[in-house]
Every structure is written in C-alpha cells, then in structure tokens.
Amino acid sequence: MAETSLDELGPVDFVIVEFPKDQSNFTGEMVDELVRLVDAGTIRIIDILILAKGDDGVVEAMELSDMDELGALQKIEAELAELLAEDDVLHLSAAMDPGSTAGVLVYENLWAAPFASAARRAGGQLIANGRIPIQAIIASLEADQTLERVGE
Template sequence: MSEYELSELGPVDYLVIEFPEGHQNFTGEIAEELLNLVDAGTIRVIDAIILTKDEDGAVDAVELSDAGDLGPLVQLEAQLAELLAVEDVAHLANAMDPGSVAGVLVYENLWAAPFASAARRAGGQLIANGRIPIQAIIASLEADEELETTGA
C-alpha cells in the first residue's frame, strides 16, 4: 500500500468465528452476507483464513485463496493481502476447542474511513477501542429484566 492509501485507511478489525464440532452447518449464507458487505462498500476484506483444530490440538491454517472451491468468494481472492503471520494464527488457534473449525476475517471498515482520515489529519490518533459481544448485551438485558421482575 502506498503512503496515501495508508493515510486514507479506515479502522481495521478482525474477528474469529468458531464452529464447534457437531454444530457446523455451512450453507453458503455466510459467504453471501460477507459479499453483501463488500459490495455495499461497508467493508474491504484484507485477509481471511480457515482454521481447523483436530482432537489432538493440531491446527491447520488455510488461506481463503487456497481453500479450493470458493464459490462466490472467488471475487475476494485476488484482493487478499495475507496479513496474518504464523504467530497470529497460533495465538488465535489457542482459543479454539478441539474438533472445531474457525473463520478468521481481517477487514477495513470502509464506512468509517473518511471520519478516521479526518481525525488523523486533525492530529488525532486512536488510543482505545473495543467491542461488546452480543452475548454480553443479551446477558445484561436478561439481568435487567430479572431485576425488574423480582425486584431483587
């Protein structure tokens, strides 16, 4: 990437989605929704890998471009930067359960790029960010509802 492209880069995030053994139901819906985000200009996929962890804990990492029949994801293949290093893969795989498969996605938030660029031009720099997992939001709402119901 050129210096100009880097200065215009939006926030970059990653996510790891684990599919536990016995709960893997790949229908193509995930690929379709990912492509919808790309086509809408919401995100740009920077890297994507598939991790598998066998029952003995051995991990295999496959770049999306090496995953065989990509179906509709083939249009992303040429754009991938292969940003994740071996150490990154090992770190991410530590969180996986044996027998599971995980998708790892590194993406730029294109929707936020103009704001991020403006903040950098004004001398700002990101010093903290985070995400609230949906499971935590659900648990909080359920706890509030329980408190309202029981009064305790």
C-alpha cells in the same frame, strides 16, 4: 489494498468464527452476507484464513487460494492482502477447541474510514477499541426489565 493510502484507511478489525468438530460450513448464508457487505462498500476484506485444529492441538492454516471451491468468495479472494503470519495463526487458534474449525476474517471498516482519516489529520490517534458481546447486552437489558418489573 494497494490503491488505498495509509491516511485513508479505516479501522481494521478481525473476527474468528469457530465451528465444532464436523460442523463447519463456510458457504451459503455466511458467504452471501460477507459478499453483500463488501459489495455495499461497508467493509474491505484484508485477509481470510481457515484454521483446523486437530484433536492433538496441531493447527493447519489454509488461505482461500488453497481452497478448491470458492464460489462467491472468488471475487474477494483476488483482492486479499494475506496479512496474517504464522505467529498470528498460533495466537488466533489458542482459543479454539481441539477438533474444531474456524474462519478468521480481517477487514477494514470502510464506513468509518472518513472519520478515522479526519481524526488522524486533527492529530488524534486510536488508543483503545473494543466490542461488547451481544450476550452481555441481552443480559443487561433483561436485568433492566427485571428491575423495572420489581419497581412497579
């Protein structure tokens, strides 16, 4: 992260993936896909946290550096900025179910960095962004298909 100037940064997003009690698996296919995105230059990982929420609601946060076996994540761990603070952990874990485990990923969208830099140089600033859940897209497409069948 240190070698990137602030003017060159792309949009930064985060995702939280929650696993029900006793079903967490942060290895395998998920890790392979994450490493693939990094290697392809699509994203740059800024921070990764593992959150464990006890049945009593108490949250334990672990950085990758706290983990014993990193496997393919070893290369990513060496470049993390560890951006998230204790207040962030409390906010991010609020939606978690008791007994669950979640992975928090903060990443820069490298694919969008040139556009974001150009927008800033032109005097623009990001005033909103969002994400449409895939379930909403599927529901919308299914509703359109139903309307088309009814209209035939």
